[in-house]
Each structure stands twice: as structure tokens, then as C-alpha cells.
Amino acid sequence: MSAHRTRWLLEKELRELAASRSYWLLLLVVGALVGHQFMTATSIYAEASGAGGGPAALSQGLSPLEGIVVPTFGAYDIAATLLFPFVVIRLIANEKQTGVLALTLQSPLPFSATMMAKLVALLAAWLLAGLAGAVALLAWRGAGGHLYGPETVTVLLGHLLRGLLTIGVGAAAAALATSAASAAIVALTVILGTWALDYVAAARGGVIASVAAYTPSAALRVFEHGELRVATVLILATLGIGGIVAATVWLREGEPVSRRVRDVLIVLVTVVALCTVFARVRQSRDVSEDRRNSFPRGDEVALRSIDAPLHVTVYLAAEDPRLADLERGVLAKLRRTMREVDVTYAARGRSGLFERPDQHYGEIWYQLGDRREMTRSTTDEIVLETIYRLAGRAAPPADTAPPYPGYPLAAGMRAAPWIFFVAWPLCVILAWWVGRRRPVSRRRAA
Amino acid sequence: MSVSAPTPLPESREPDSRSSPTSSSVDVRVEGLSKRYGAFWALRDASFDIRSGEILGLIGPNGSGKTTLFRCVAGVAPATSGVVRHREAPIAGKHRKHFLYFVPDGIRPWPDQTVDWVLRFAAGLHGAPAKARDEIIASLGLSSLLAARLRELSKGEHRRVMLSIGLLTPQPLLMLDEPFDGLDLRQTRDVMSVLTTHARSGRTLFLSIHQLGDAARICDRLVLLSDGRVAGEGTLDELRGRARLGPTQSLEDVFLALT
Numbered sequence: 001m002s003a004h005r006t007r008w009l010l011e012k013e014l015r016e017l018a019a020s021r022s023y024w025l026l027l028l029v030v031g032a033l034v035g036h037q038f039m040t041a042t043s044i045y046a047e048a049s050g051a052g053g054g055p056a057a058l059s060q061g062l063s064p065l066e067g068i069v070v071p072t073f074g075a076y077d078i079a080a081t082l083l084f085p086f087v088v089i090r091l092i093a094n095e096k097q098t099g100v101l102a103l104t105l106q107s108p109l110p111f112s113a114t115m116m117a118k119l120v121a122l123l124a125a126w127l128l129a130g131l132a133g134a135v136a137l138l139a140w141r142g143a144g145g146h147l148y149g150p151e152t153v154t155v156l157l158g159h160l161l162r163g164l165l166t167i168g169v170g171a172a173a174a175a176l177a178t179s180a181a182s183a184a185i186v187a188l189t190v191i192l193g194t195w196a197l198d199y200v201a202a203a204r205g206g207v208i209a210s211v212a213a214y215t216p217s218a219a220l221r222v223f224e225h226g227e228l229r230v231a232t233v234l235i236l237a238t239l240g241i242g243g244i245v246a247a248t249v250w251l252r253e254g255e256p257v258s259r260r261v262r263d264v265l266i267v268l269v270t271v272v273a274l275c276t277v278f279a280r281v282r283q284s285r286d287v288s289e290d291r292r293n294s295f296p297r298g299d300e301v302a303l304r305s306i307d308a309p310l311h312v313t314v315y316l317a318a319e320d321p322r323l324a325d326l327e328r329g330v331l332a333k334l335r336r337t338m339r340e341v342d343v344t345y346a347a348r349g350r351s352g353l354f355e356r357p358d359q360h361y362g363e364i365w366y367q368l369g370d371r372r373e374m375t376r377s378t379t380d381e382i383v384l385e386t387i388y389r390l391a392g393r394a395a396p397p398a399d400t401a402p403p404y405p406g407y408p409l410a411a412g413m414r415a416a417p418w419i420f421f422v423a424w425p426l427c428v429i430l431a432w433w434v435g436r437r438r439p440v441s442r443r444r445a446a
Numbered sequence: 447m448s449v450s451a452p453t454p455l456p457e458s459r460e461p462d463s464r465s466s467p468t469s470s471s472v473d474v475r476v477e478g479l480s481k482r483y484g485a486f487w488a489l490r491d492a493s494f495d496i497r498s499g500e501i502l503g504l505i506g507p508n509g510s511g512k513t514t515l516f517r518c519v520a521g522v523a524p525a526t527s528g529v530v531r532h533r534e535a536p537i538a539g540k541h542r543k544h545f546l547y548f549v550p551d552g553i554r555p556w557p558d559q560t561v562d563w564v565l566r567f568a569a570g571l572h573g574a575p576a577k578a579r580d581e582i583i584a585s586l587g588l589s590s591l592l593a594a595r596l597r598e599l600s601k602g603e604h605r606r607v608m609l610s611i612g613l614l615t616p617q618p619l620l621m622l623d624e625p626f627d628g629l630d631l632r633q634t635r636d637v638m639s640v641l642t643t644h645a646r647s648g649r650t651l652f653l654s655i656h657q658l659g660d661a662a663r664i665c666d667r668l669v670l671l672s673d674g675r676v677a678g679e680g681t682l683d684e685l686r687g688r689a690r691l692g693p694t695q696s697l698e699d700v701f702l703a704l705t
Contacts, residue, residue, distance in 0.1 A: 008570040012556075019558030099553025102522045103611070106543040108572060254539040256524040 005109050006117065013091065013121035018435045020090050026083040027129055027428045033075035034132040035420020041071040042140070042413045049408035059406030063290055064140070065151045070224045072136045076159045077220060079129065080166045085187040087125065088170030091118055092247060093180035105254055115248040119167060126163035130156070132424060139416060146407035150287035151226040158223025161236040162216055168243020175247035191216075205318030205345055210279070214239075225328075226288025234278040242271035284336050290404035293333060298396035299384055300337050306368070306391050309340035313365040315358060317347045326364065326378040333380065366390060473498040473650055474519075474546070474619060479528030481514050481674075488514040489674045492528070496619065501641070501651045503665030505658055505701065511674040512654040513551060516623050519652075520548030549612040551623035551654070554604070557597035561588060561607055564596060565614070574614040582610050585640045601628035609637065613644055620644075621652045626660050638664045662697040672705035 017023055045067040095101040104114050133156075141147060169190050170183070177183035194215035201212030212218055214235045222232045249263040286293040294300060312331065316323040334341045347358060365374045366383070368390040375386050388395050474496040481489040489511045496502050506512050517523035519530055521539030529536045532545050556564055565588070569579040583589055586606045596604065605628045612620050625641070626634045641664065645651050655661040661668060662682060670678040670685070678685050678700075686695055689703035 005571050005573075008567055012567055015559060015563070016556070098555050098557065099550060100555035102517070102520075102548065102550045102553065103555060105522050106520070106547055108543070252540070254521045254524060 002109065006113060009107075009109060009114055009117040010120060013117045014124070016091060016094070017087070017121050017125050020087060022083075022086045022090055023125060024428060024432045026079060026087055027132075028425055029083060030075060030079050030129050031132045031420050031424035031428065033078055034072060034136055035416060035424070037075045038068075038072045038136040038139070038420070039413060039416045041068050042143075042411070042416070046410045046412065049410040051410035051412075059408045060290075060404055062406040062408045063404075064146050064407055065148065065155070065226055065288060066224075068140055068145065069137070069147070069152055069155050073133050073155055073159055076130070076133065077162065077217070080159070080162045080216070081191055084126065084129075084163065084166045085170040085173075085191075086184060088122055088167050089174040089180050089183045089187060091122065092171050092174035092251075093177075093183055095251065096174075097180065101251060101253060105252065111252060112248050115171075115244055115251075118171070119244050122167045123160075123163065126160070126167075130159065132420070133159075135419060135424070136416075139413060139419065143409070143411040143413060145409050145411065148289035151289055154223050154226060154228050154287045157228075157233070158220050161223075161233065161240070162220055164240035165216055165219075165236050165243075166240075168240035170243075171247035172243040172250075175250040201318070203319045205323075209318060214275070214279075225293060226286065226290075227284055227293045228287050229284040231278050231281045231284075234281065235275045238271055238274045238278065242267060242274075282335060286336070293336065295333050295337060295380060295384065296396075296399035297401060298399050302388070302393065302396045303334070303337045303384075304339070306338060306387070306393075308369045308391070309342060310334065310338055310387065311365075311367040312341065312343045313346050313363075313367070314343060315347045315360040315363045315365075316345075317361075318345075320347075322362075322378050329378060330380050330383045334383075473533065475531040475534070476519060477529045477531065479515065479518055479530070480526045481511075481518055481523070482526045487674055489518065489525070492671070492674070492676045494669045494676055494679045496650060496652055497667070498618075499645070499648055499650055500666040501645050501653065501664055503661040503668045504652065504654045504671060505661045505668055505697070506656065506671035508656060510671045512656070512671055513623055514674075515671065516548060516621055516652075516654055517550070520546060520621055522548065522550075543617070545617055546619035546621055546652075547612060547615040547617040548621040549608050549623060549625075551627060553608070554596065558595055560592065561594055561596065561599070562592035564607065565592075565610055568611040568614045572615045574616070579614060582613050585643075586610055586637070602630065602633055605629060606633075606637070609640075613640075618648075619650045619652060621654075623654045624656065625653055626655065626657060634660060658697045658701060668697070670701055670704055677701075677705045 045062065045064075048062060048067070095104060105111055107114060137147060137152070170187050173186035173190070174180065174183040177186050194212075194217070197208065197212045198215050198217055201209040214232065219232050219236055222229050246264050246267045249267055250260055252260060255263075284293075295303065312334075314323065314326065316326065331341070331343055347361060362376050363374050364376065364378070364383075365372055366386050367373075368387065371390045373386050373390055375382055377383065385395060475493075476496070477493050479489055479492040480487065492511075492515055504512050504515065514523070518525040518528070519542070521530075521542040524539060530539075530542060531537065532542075537545070559567075565579055565583060568574070569576065583592070586609060588603075588606060588610060591599065591603055591607075594603075596607065599607065605625070609622065609625055612622055622641075626637060629637060638660070641651060641653075653661075653665065655665075667679070667681050668685060669676055678688055680688065682697060682700065683693070685697075685700045685704065686693060689695075689700045691699055691703060
């Protein structure tokens, strides 16, 4: 009986979504955005591959992940930021605005079941919107393009989690705000806040940078780099589900406000605690075909055999581009590979024009046991040599695995405009029209 | 609206028209219910009983606190103080849905869904059989509206759909906030007939009504609410006695005398 009732709840939420103009608008816009992104990406990729008689880039540099998949699905980042929140807000805020919440609270199923049905319906809606991206990938494959499954699926997972995060933020905003308009303002404020956090973190580093690693944009970049980082997955899922739980708690209008405030605070504290714990989880998998997030296999084996913790002291300001290179090219890989890596960001000042630079500025110190060595290099080869010297080991022999071949493709996508600017909108409009049709003859037939 | 088998109603519903509801056991007891919004008390120490199988009317002018009282009793809004007991046991707000169902006034749920789907949804969610749904559709004259979307309905039509949802629920106590609001005279009589038939099947009805004439015609007992306070409770005769009015005096006279 409970499953039967749950099916009704889910059908209700799906029907409410189908009745939402904002969702149909999202589908229309997503098709156009994906189409534009896909055509631009394939055009640039074709040029880099030597289309039109131009000089071809080195084939090793032509990766479909960053050349096609990431820019094409970048459309969903825009949709998740500027369109999807309104779909979420409508579905939740309507409960309050139409007064149906009083009926929902009396449903034979727990109120959490209603919210879970909303979550499932919204995730299904987000996945359905992903169809445009899937069509683009099929078109790419159809033109002879290469796709590497694990890295492609990881990007899709990143966007799914991005959607879940949007659902959480939108649901919490819709529940807490008094109207849908206010909820939209709250949701946009949160999004703008994460942008501001990204901006500040780029200049300041420290704790802010640690927090900013999980803003929607930053978290998505992890997946787009072909890295499946457990901490990022867990934190995005926790934030998304936490938003839904907070909304569920707040919408129980039969409970006194003081109790609901207390319960929302408990949810917030729990979410923060879980995120803090999850942030310490270091497990990650490099799923990129070109192993861009990993050292050569021989070096990985050698580094894993070093038991002593590695302490790194970096005298680089947060906004210094060398620090970004060091983070991405060395420190992230070391964290993934070695048992214990402890990094201290020791630059006190900022490298502004009128600031007196620290005498150590630019130095990067590596310490294993009681041996220390400094280098100013941010390239992985030199850093690895430094670490091997500190560990008293010889560098492993050069990797004999074949290098990443690259996948140049100078194919035109002539059908793409027809697919995304004609067929997709027509399908969306047709689906909307079919959904709007009355199930039986017109009312008041008599 | 066409009703399948209209039941004529007496001009004034007296206790003996059904199986002695006034002598039935107390099913729900509301004790000292109060609700405050800031400095304003919407309800003050409201206490009354709801007896098993009766049609209890909550009457009072607009703004007297009827809807607030309904929402607090139903547990969809928190009371500042007070207790609702079911068979003597105090029941927390979130658990009251197990023995009562409340249909609020003035809500416009699922505007884009058809009447047919909404009633199938309500029946499916609450486990009502298809036969019961069909009977309710027929009795409330909704057959011709099944294909209409809820946003296309008139106020009276919408009211009947909401009433149908309430009648499809299985809880022994059904609370309807202003069930006759928006209905014309004939529709009101027909809906009263449906509710009376429903009550005869053993369900307790608690109706919030601001039209005193309607209340006098359908209710077994009445709770008078004025400025958030219960000004009286009982059958019309009992209230007349309390107001020291003669047997021919109307509920309006009783209400004015007691409030």
C-alpha cells in the first residue's frame, strides 16, 4: 500500500513539473545552449585538428574531454545557475502559495516522503534536460569522434551532483522564503555568494580557499579535470540533500516556529560537520584517459613506498599563478599518491605592487623526516627529484607506457544546427502540447 | 449541479433526526486551545467536545478565529497552548492526521491538473476504492467537470472538488472549513444532503460555517465562537436555554444573545 501511495506522490510531482512553464523554458534554452556550445567546441577542435588547411596542433594535446565534453556540458552549468533554481522553487513554493501544504501535511505518508518524491521528480527532470548533451555526444560519436567512457561519465556525474546541489539550495530557499519571488532572490544571492567566495579565495587562500574548493564552479572543475574525488562527491551530495532536509523540516508548519528553527539549525550543524569530515577523505581516482591528474606509474609506485610524512611549506601568495600551477601539477598529485602530505601556505603578505615581498617569497620547502630541501620550481619533474633525494632513493626508470595519443578530428557538424535549433525545440514544443491536451473531451460537453 | 438522489433536509436539523449523536461518546476533546500572533490573540482558551458520529458546527462571524481554530485542531498550525485529546489521550499535532482530516477554505491546489486526475490521486493516496470515488463524483455532480482543470472551475465547483477530496479520506473525523461558501441555494441544499448521508454512515463531521441558517439546518450541535473565545456549546435547544430564549427563536438570535 505504501509503494502504491508513493507512486501516486511521484506521479503528482512529475505532473506538476510537466505543468511548469519554467521547466519547458529550461528545456528549450538548454537545447540552444548545448547546441551553441557543441558547435563552437567542434569548430575549434576541427581547426586545432587541421581543418581548412590550417596547421594542426600536436595530436597529444587534442583531448575530447576538454575539447568537446567539458565545453558542451558547460551549458548545464549555466542552466543550473540561472534556470533550474526557478523550476525547483516553483515546485516547492507552490505548496505554500496554493495552500496545498495543509493537505500535504495530512497525507497518509510522512511529509518526508512528499519531499523525497519532489527530489526524485526534480532529478528526473534534470536528467531529462541532459538529453540535449547526450544528443551532442552521440553526434560527436557519429562523426567519428572519440569518447573515453570513465572521464565522460565523471563529467556527467559532476553535472548530476551540480543539479542535486541546485535542488537543495532552491528547496531550502523556497521553504524559508515567504514567496517564490523572494526564494528566487535568495537562491540567486547564494549563487552570487559562491562566485564572490571563488573570487576572494583566489586572492586570499587559507581557510577561504578550502571552503571555496566546494563552491559549485570549483567542485565541477574537479570532475571536468577527469578526477573522481570522493570528498567532492560526498560534500556536494551532503549539501544538496541537506538543503532538502532543511526544507522538509521548515515546511512542517504544524510544529512551533521555535522547534523548526532548532531543527533547521541541527540540520545545518550536521551538514557542516559532515562536510568537515568528508573534506578529510583523500581517496580519489584519476579517470582521465591521459592521466592528467597523476604522476607516471613508476613514480606513483616509488612515492607510495615512502612511509614518512611529507611536509611542504609554500611561500607563494594565493593570487600568484605559480601557486595554481603547483597546486594542480604537483600538490594535488602528491596528495593523491603519498600516504601523508601536509602543506603549509606560509606567504604572509600578498604580492601586491606596493608590498614589500617576504625574503622567502617564491620558495617551496620539502621536508621528509629531518631532511629539508628548497626549490622554486613548480614542475613535477623537479619536485619529484627533490623528494627522491630527500628519501634517499633513486628516481624510478622512465615510464614505458605509450603516451596519450590524442584524438584529432577535423569533422564539420553540419547537422548540429538542425538538431539543436530546429528539431530539439520542435520536440520540446510537441511534448509540451501533448502534455497540455485534455485527457477526455472538453469540459462542460453538455 | 445535478445530484443522483437528493435527500430532502428539514428546515432545522434537530438532534432526533439521527441516531442520538448528542448522547454519543466524546471522540475528541479540545482543551484550552489558544493561538497568539504577536500581541494578538486569535484564539483564547477554546474548549469543547466533538462527539462520535455527530455533525458539529463551528459558527462565528468572519474574523472570529474559526479557521485558526480548525488549523490548530488539525495540527497544520501550532497552537500557543492547549491540548487536543482523542479518546482521552492527548495527541500531538503531527499525529492528528491519523484520526482527522481537514479541508481548508480558500486553497487552490494543483491548478493545472484535471478534476478527474485530482480525484483519482486523492482516492489512490488515501486508499479509497474506485466505487467510492465514482459515488462521490455522482453525488456531488462532478461528472461533467472531470476533464476540466482546477483553475478553470468556478468557486462553487472548486468547493465541491475539495469536498470530494475530504469525503474520499478514511479518517473518522472530517473537518470542513466553510463547506457551503460559494455555493448557491440549491447547491448548498444538495451538499448538505451529501454530508448528511455521509454522516449517517458513521463519520463525524466538524463544519466551520459563518451562515447561521445553514448551520442550524445541518448541525446536531454547535460551538459558538466570538473574538477567539467559545461563547457557547450545545444543541440549538440547549443554547436557547442558556440564552433564555424561547423555542421559536433562531440561531441568529441565540448567537447575538450569547456573544
